[in-house]
Amino acid sequence: MKSRIDLTLIFSLAVAVGGATFTSTVTTGFENWTFESMRIEAVKNRLIKADRSQLIDSNGNQVSYFSTGDSNIVYVVDFIYTRCPTICLTLGSEFQQMQKKLIEGNSGKTNVKLLSISFDVENDKPSELKGQENKYEVNEKWWKFLVPIHLKEKEQLLQSLGIVVIPDGMGGFQHNGALHVISGDGLLLGIYDYERWELALRHAQSDR
Amino acid sequence: MMHDGLREFLESRMSFHMLLEYPLLIAIGWCYASILLRTKYGYRFHSTLAYIDWQGLFGMTFSLMVGVVWMIPAMLDFAIMQESFAIAKYFSLFAVGFLLNSSWFRMSDEMSSFLIGNVSWMGITAGILYFDYPIQLCVNYQQQDQILTGAGLIAYSVAIGLLLLYKIIFLNEEPDSVDVSDRPAPVNIA
Numbered sequence A: 001m002k003s004r005i006d007l008t009l010i011f012s013l014a015v016a017v018g019g020a021t022f023t024s025t026v027t028t029g030f031e032n033w034t035f036e037s038m039r040i041e042a043v044k045n046r047l048i049k050a051d052r053s054q055l056i057d058s059n060g061n062q063v064s065y066f067s068t069g070d071s072n073i074v075y076v077v078d079f080i081y082t083r084c085p086t087i088c089l090t091l092g093s094e095f096q097q098m099q100k101k102l103i104e105g106n107s108g109k110t111n112v113k114l115l116s117i118s119f120d121v122e123n124d125k126p127s128e129l130k131g132q133e134n135k136y137e138v139n140e141k142w143w144k145f146l147v148p149i150h151l152k153e154k155e156q157l158l159q160s161l162g163i164v165v166i167p168d169g170m171g172g173f174q175h176n177g178a179l180h181v182i183s184g185d186g187l188l189l190g191i192y193d194y195e196r197w198e199l200a201l202r203h204a205q206s207d208r
Numbered sequence B: 001m002m003h004d005g006l007r008e009f010l011e012s013r014m015s016f017h018m019l020l021e022y023p024l025l026i027a028i029g030w031c032y033a034s035i036l037l038r039t040k041y042g043y044r045f046h047s048t049l050a051y052i053d054w055q056g057l058f059g060m061t062f063s064l065m066v067g068v069v070w071m072i073p074a075m076l077d078f079a080i081m082q083e084s085f086a087i088a089k090y091f092s093l094f095a096v097g098f099l100l101n102s103s104w105f106r107m108s109d110e111m112s113s114f115l116i117g118n119v120s121w122m123g124i125t126a127g128i129l130y131f132d133y134p135i136q137l138c139v140n141y142q143q144q145d146q147i148l149t150g151a152g153l154i155a156y157s158v159a160i161g162l163l164l165l166y167k168i169i170f171l172n173e174e175p176d177s178v179d180v181s182d183r184p185a186p187v188n189i190a
Helices: A005-026 A035-044 A087-104 A126-135 A151-161 A194-206 B004-010 B014-037 B040-051 B054-069 B073-081 B083-106 B109-132 B143-171
Strands: A053-057 A062-065 A073-080 A111-118 A143-148 A165-167 A173-175 A179-183 A188-192
Touching (some): A035 A188, A035 B073, A053 A126, A053 A151, A073 A087, A073 A194, A087 A111, A111 A126, A143 A151, A179 A194, A188 A194, B004 B014, B014 B083, B014 B143, B040 B083, B054 B083, B109 B143
Parallel strands (some): A073 A111
Antiparallel strands (some): A053 A143, A073 A179, A165 A173, A179 A188
């Protein structure tokens, strides 16, 4: 079994270059090494769009969201599940503060609404959503609790936004990205940490 | 080849995914190559591979490249979320085992030590990164998982490195300059 050094070097070099090229492509020039950083970059380039989704509100009405057409409205969205113990309380109070700001006077150009969308399709029915709305003194003109009509709808919505929900090991769930600023036609405009809710709201009010 | 239950289990935690599934795939590739070698086509493949694999250099380059790619956090996520990436992962890691089964035996001591040394060093570096990184790197795995994976990776890699050192220090024979004074005196057979 004779081996040729020259062919070895050529093939080895090809593999090395191929590997480097592949890595460079996937990481967009060695910049983004994680899924979330790629998602954030895609959001900046306005590449992520939520699928048109059929959601049910706390009154049991089915409404279509994120269909092309209504681009005047901008939503600040969080993804929740009503059985959530701790983090959702913080979220709830933040949304209450946002609702207060919206009620007091909308100085922005756009029409801003708040959406709390549950990803727990099995357990969160309209009655659970209503319970949450009562708990946080929700004014349905400004803030709605919603749930996708079925599992497949939920999966499509989350997948289109690049949101991955995983069990948190304590019986609950966690997911990537906190507050999502989404235009009425589904374009994901920004992702904000929970603490930066004021920035999220301001973004929703100013941007298009 | 891997049915859903097994795959779900192996990819349920980052530690399982990287420290069990990856080595398993490589081992399966290695074993498959051993079995295949006994067939006529296997032998022909082996000869063709040897032709472009002087001193095992090609096998080594391929293995290191594939290893590096599947350590990237985003790749772990893609492998879980997209079938095309999953298939690429199974195939490439299988290929690493498969190729190494012949490449390894063409490597000189220095070459194989270089390969093992590199694997050990890369593993320790990546392990420290995963262990220490302040934020969650994969959307499919929690940070606790990440820390455990980093620790495991460091442990594996340190073990490999120590075995390599042991081999270099204690097991290598010097054919031209043998210093007998160090050896214990021959025992008389009574």
